[in-house]
């Protein structure tokens with residue numbers, strides 16, 4: 001990795017890293033295919049009636065797990081940006097799990113339930129998934145375990161989804177997991193195992209246990225294609241929302257997407273999906289904590305060997321739950337290498353400031369991780385690396401027409417007491 005970049009990361013300077021090996025979407029050589037996004041969209045459609053039966057809150061939405069696209073011009077102005085259109089994609093309020101993880105975790109668990117039911121002959125191959133919503137199936141599923149390793153939100157999503165289908169559920173949590181997330185899972189009947197180690201170790205422990213027992217299904221955040229494609233279906237949702245408000249994307253009308261990144265699955269899946277929709281006119285940037293820029297260090301070093309944030313002397317300690325990941329998914333790194341436009345890093349104090357601004361200027365309830373998306377527009381438009389990128393792309397003259405979408409990844413399930421503490425901290429930092 002470039003020594004200047006490494007030094008800046010070590011000194012906790014927020015950086016914007018531009019991917020030097022970005023290529024045209026049409027020529028990207030990656031280990032997945034666009035057809036898999038379409039397939040995931042169809043699977044979500046066929047699961048919708050079952051999802052409605054399992055989660056009453058989905059009834060008014062016809063079983064769709066979807067979020068609003070929220071216009072936030074005031075918030076953007078408060079953060080010093082005014083050229084272009086500004087939106088927040090409101091996954092902080094996503095039904096079922098209150099975070100972007102509902103798109104991945106629910107999808108993988110329900111797809112597993114469906115394939116298991118077919119394998120066991122509980123439903124016929126051509127029978128609709130809705131047939132899983134019966135006590136006889138739940139009784140049989142109670143004998144099977146769905147396990148996951150998680151710093152919090154994936155555990156919530158997978159645990160809640162697994163219990164809804166009747167599975168026994170085990171969530172392996174890292175030492176930094178928040179007590180309220182564990183309590184909430186226990187209330188749903190999920191077994192929570194706490195590990196005195198970081199995220200990677202919690203995942204490894206869960207994976208080993210599952211490997212030894214065929215009645216345990218392990219949701220593998222580091223390797224799962226099902227999670228990745230569950231997330232990717234969000235691209236079509238955003239496309240339809242942009243169409244509905246008459247926003248066209250093209251050479252003169254670029255789309256910028258800012259995605260908080262932990263292990264990489266959620267932002268990677270969404271970005272991959274959107275690249276299929278908008279091609280080179282969508283500019284996808286991951287946001288990472290300054291202490292945990294795992295995607296940045298891996299992509300900047302190239303993919304020949306594994307590089308973690310510890311390797312360059314960072315602690316991987318951040319208040320951004322779900323983003324305290326030391327090593328990016330190697331699967332996601334391979335997919336994103338030719339497709340990701342760049343990565344910017346954010347300081348924890350800024351996350352709290354932005355969380356407070358989002359509350360004040362847009363009435364949004366975000367958790368610190370989600371607030372990372374809000375730093376995107378200024379990282380691109382107000383830094384010299386960003387300016388250089390825009391002129392290199394030939395779009396510095398059309399930024400008045402740009403649409404910025406900040407992907408707010410979580411927050412609505414944070415207990416009020418906890419949220420008020422975040423807010424106070426942010427307000428204190430602002431004043």
Ligand SMILES: *Cc1c(COP(=O)(O)O)cnc(C)c1O
Nearest residue numbers: 153262263264265266322409410
């Ligand atoms: C999980 C999560 C992310 C990052 O998703 P990854 O798939 O781990 O990259 C970002 N924000 C929140 C709130 C999350 O829960």
